[in-house]
Amino acid sequence: MARAKSAGTLLYAQSGGVTAVINATASGVISEARARGVKVLAARNGILGALREELVDTSKESAAAIAGLAQTPGGAFGSCRYKLKSLEADRAKYERLLQVLQAHDVRYFLYNGGNDSADTAWKVSQLAREFGYPLTCIGVPKTIDNDLAVTDTCPGFGSAAKYTAVSVREAALDVAAMAETSTKVFVYEAMGRHAGWLAAAAGLAGQSPDDAPQVILFPERAYDEAAFLAQVDKVVKKIGWCVVVASEGIRDKDGRFVADAGGGKDAFGHTQLGGVSSYLAGKVKDKLGYKVHWTLPDYLQRSARHIASKTDWEQAQAVGKAAVQYALKGMNAVMPVIVRTSSAPYRWKIEPAPLHKVANHEKTMPAGFIRKDGFGITARAREYLEPLIRGEAPLAYGRDGLPKYVTLKNVAVKKKLPAWEG
Amino acid sequence: MARAKSAGTLLYAQSGGVTAVINATASGVISEARARGVKVLAARNGILGALREELVDTSKESAAAIAGLAQTPGGAFGSCRYKLKSLEADRAKYERLLQVLQAHDVRYFLYNGGNDSADTAWKVSQLAREFGYPLTCIGVPKTIDNDLAVTDTCPGFGSAAKYTAVSVREAALDVAAMAETSTKVFVYEAMGRHAGWLAAAAGLAGQSPDDAPQVILFPERAYDEAAFLAQVDKVVKKIGWCVVVASEGIRDKDGRFVADAGGGKDAFGHTQLGGVSSYLAGKVKDKLGYKVHWTLPDYLQRSARHIASKTDWEQAQAVGKAAVQYALKGMNAVMPVIVRTSSAPYRWKIEPAPLHKVANHEKTMPAGFIRKDGFGITARAREYLEPLIRGEAPLAYGRDGLPKYVTLKNVAVKKKLPAWEG
Numbered sequence: 001m002a003r004a005k006s007a008g009t010l011l012y013a014q015s016g017g018v019t020a021v022i023n024a025t026a027s028g029v030i031s032e033a034r035a036r037g038v039k040v041l042a043a044r045n046g047i048l049g050a051l052r053e054e055l056v057d058t059s060k061e062s063a064a065a066i067a068g069l070a071q072t073p074g075g076a077f078g079s080c081r082y083k084l085k086s087l088e089a090d091r092a093k094y095e096r097l098l099q100v101l102q103a104h105d106v107r108y109f110l111y112n113g114g115n116d117s118a119d120t121a122w123k124v125s126q127l128a129r130e131f132g133y134p135l136t137c138i139g140v141p142k143t144i145d146n147d148l149a150v151t152d153t154c155p156g157f158g159s160a161a162k163y164t165a166v167s168v169r170e171a172a173l174d175v176a177a178m179a180e181t182s183t184k185v186f187v188y189e190a191m192g193r194h195a196g197w198l199a200a201a202a203g204l205a206g207q208s209p210d211d212a213p214q215v216i217l218f219p220e221r222a223y224d225e226a227a228f229l230a231q232v233d234k235v236v237k238k239i240g241w242c243v244v245v246a247s248e249g250i251r252d253k254d255g256r257f258v259a260d261a262g263g264g265k266d267a268f269g270h271t272q273l274g275g276v277s278s279y280l281a282g283k284v285k286d287k288l289g290y291k292v293h294w295t296l297p298d299y300l301q302r303s304a305r306h307i308a309s310k311t312d313w314e315q316a317q318a319v320g321k322a323a324v325q326y327a328l329k330g331m332n333a334v335m336p337v338i339v340r341t342s343s344a345p346y347r348w349k350i351e352p353a354p355l356h357k358v359a360n361h362e363k364t365m366p367a368g369f370i371r372k373d374g375f376g377i378t379a380r381a382r383e384y385l386e387p388l389i390r391g392e393a394p395l396a397y398g399r400d401g402l403p404k405y406v407t408l409k410n411v412a413v414k415k416k417l418p419a420w421e422g
Numbered sequence: 423m424a425r426a427k428s429a430g431t432l433l434y435a436q437s438g439g440v441t442a443v444i445n446a447t448a449s450g451v452i453s454e455a456r457a458r459g460v461k462v463l464a465a466r467n468g469i470l471g472a473l474r475e476e477l478v479d480t481s482k483e484s485a486a487a488i489a490g491l492a493q494t495p496g497g498a499f500g501s502c503r504y505k506l507k508s509l510e511a512d513r514a515k516y517e518r519l520l521q522v523l524q525a526h527d528v529r530y531f532l533y534n535g536g537n538d539s540a541d542t543a544w545k546v547s548q549l550a551r552e553f554g555y556p557l558t559c560i561g562v563p564k565t566i567d568n569d570l571a572v573t574d575t576c577p578g579f580g581s582a583a584k585y586t587a588v589s590v591r592e593a594a595l596d597v598a599a600m601a602e603t604s605t606k607v608f609v610y611e612a613m614g615r616h617a618g619w620l621a622a623a624a625g626l627a628g629q630s631p632d633d634a635p636q637v638i639l640f641p642e643r644a645y646d647e648a649a650f651l652a653q654v655d656k657v658v659k660k661i662g663w664c665v666v667v668a669s670e671g672i673r674d675k676d677g678r679f680v681a682d683a684g685g686g687k688d689a690f691g692h693t694q695l696g697g698v699s700s701y702l703a704g705k706v707k708d709k710l711g712y713k714v715h716w717t718l719p720d721y722l723q724r725s726a727r728h729i730a731s732k733t734d735w736e737q738a739q740a741v742g743k744a745a746v747q748y749a750l751k752g753m754n755a756v757m758p759v760i761v762r763t764s765s766a767p768y769r770w771k772i773e774p775a776p777l778h779k780v781a782n783h784e785k786t787m788p789a790g791f792i793r794k795d796g797f798g799i800t801a802r803a804r805e806y807l808e809p810l811i812r813g814e815a816p817l818a819y820g821r822d823g824l825p826k827y828v829t830l831k832n833v834a835v836k837k838k839l840p841a842w843e844g
Contacts, residue, residue, distance in 0.1 A: 014599070017600070017604075018595075018596050018599045018600065020592075045602040045603065048602060048603065072595065073592050073595050073596065074592070074594075074595025074596050074598060074599045075595075075596075075599030075600070076599075078598075078599050078600075078602055079599045079600055080600070080602055080603040080604070081600070081603045081604050082603055162823055165823070165824060166728050166824060166825060167722050167726070169824060169825070169827065170442075170495050170496070170722065170725040170726055170727060170728065170827075171720075171721045171722055171725050172496075173440075173494065173495050173496025173497075173725060173827065174440050174495065174496050174497075174721045174724065174725040175721065176496060176500075177436070177440045177496045177497030177498075177500050177501045178439070178440065178497070178500075178501055178502070178503070180467040180470060180500055180502055181467065181470065181502040181503045181504055182439075182502070182503045183721075186721065204822070204823075204824065205824070275700075278697075278700070293720050293721060294718070294720065295718055295719060295720040295721065295722055296716070296717055296718045297717060297719065297722065298593075298715050298716060298717040299593045299596045299597065299605075299608065299715060299717065300589050300592065300593055300717055300719065300722075302596065303592040303593050303595060303596040304589070304592055305592060306588055306592070306728075306729055307728055307729070309823060311823075386822055386823065389822075389823035389824075390821065390822070390823040391819075391823065392819055392823075397813075397814055399812065400626070400808055400811075400812070401584055401587070401626075401731060401733075401808065401811035401812040401813065401814075402587060402588060402591060402626065402627070402811075403588060403591070405591065405592075405595065
């Protein structure tokens, strides 16, 4: 394995909720860096590992392991939910971070995450400049929420979107077959606290308004119980059954999360973990009297590497490789983003975007993506979404019938600094 | 398409909860019958369609559609939950059934379902004999519950088992990556009201007791809250996180379903749809204080054709073909069952079993399949289960990134009898 010291050392860290393909990005980073003689360290549990000086030496991993990493979901080095505040408020942490980078001769810092991570990478680049430490900081996009600005889409989203569309189509076939004597309404809860991107992707499961999902509830539209129930009832009366997809982030007209209405404490003070789909299912049962089933896929939707989108998987690797290339060119404080050059046929390329443009914005779903009645997606949404779930990412299975997911050795790098007092 | 009248007409019906591969059985039935010049009618919505004389003519479907049927989940003709009682109690219905069969010159009746369907098929065969009507009745096995007697396994189970093992392994990679700062305990709810077959299949996701799922709760063992929480706590303290798989059918020592404790009505009289995983997650949160997530895959686990087991898929087709062969040989009141001739290497064959032996029994999980501490599976269970999830059933995807599932034309057969007054 190449370990050319001349090219400097690169530190890679994962941040926030993991996806089916964030490790494909890691694999892209490591393989590209190896090809260029750059040593790659990875932080355990994201930025926390960088602060704690808990680093692993990826050169100890075989080429086969790094190839296998590209087909393994989760976060191979650990990720974290840990947000650094402003340079003023968290200055000691940023300085500690720089000390760790310096101690290990890190010249390239790649932070793989969403908005917050882009912001952190940008701040680290500012501080390094202030200290005169030669460091190139790159943000690498990732989030199933698809809410990053500038980039056309976010690695991780397409695979979760494919899981959603496929699962909803399959469940709909089940419900359609059973509706005569059993379940007539099925409710599927999609992730998306602020934007309805994954709920919208469920719309790809059908072509006409009569196809499932016949009702989609978006956080972009206020939840109206009467209108929702009327729509479900109309669909059941027409077709015999109805599949509902609800975004976890739907809110009523007063801005209250519907999910919170379904949970809370029961009469004995025990926690009731609600969620949107169970709440809506309860309403359908109580008010319409139909037999109802519901699902909460939760983490399954973001870790389902077995049904990952090939488009998404290729883009995840591409942003990883581009990040290394940009770093070696000294393109500081940028993020490789996905640019759509054509929808039909679908074509894309990777380009650098300034980190601060990504960091301080959030991409919401265009109003024109939601049907006028609020319960479905438009042709424009379909045109945007469909290429993102296209293709099936290659995946090797073992003789045991399970996907061949790799576990890295994650050999620790010897610490050089005193323990972090954070 | 062959329509040889000489060989008689066959009626095929689906019953009970559908699976990822029951249509593969239907495809096996129809293709085998076509090859032998037998016309196949199918009942809409199972036995209800037979009673209502709502039949479809499968000869109107193209060869491509019947091939596509083998890779389509759900129930292509509709299924139903409708149990015929004893011959005495429901005699009028059984007689109506015979009238419909006679009116359409049906000489072979294939009923594809679980225990109840085997029982119904057996009773129909008895009544036909009594009336002197030449009818050959065949039960065709199907159930994700894996609780049919005589057969080594039930078509549908292996695919749901594969979905379960793969999903649990993927979710575990997610939780492991996030545990340092986020979710430490994840609860997965598996179907299985009476037996823990699917929960046991989750055990295939790991090899050692430290691998996920570290805790499995079986309906075969009484749920003990203190022991459960102690086990979860022990695992989190040792590994940092814990994945729990709970069978929906777990009960406390007094025989009460845990799922019922989680649901009921809230203070306002609204239905709270609970379930086992949300209930257990609430306990973990309240009593141990760990951040917890949970999933209820519900129908997704039995309709996930995209991750169907090749072994299961092949067996589903094989029982369909064998059913036609047995029917044409006049082997009345039998069911083609799967016989395991060897576990390593895994070998199986199809053999006929008397319907009444299947109808009046339920296969429970052997006590030797559950680990002594009650929280995992044994090597014996693994040896039994592992071959069943082996291989990936072929599946064609469209340019739109979705599996190519077929919709049949389901052309109605002209009715010949007065409407059913049932």
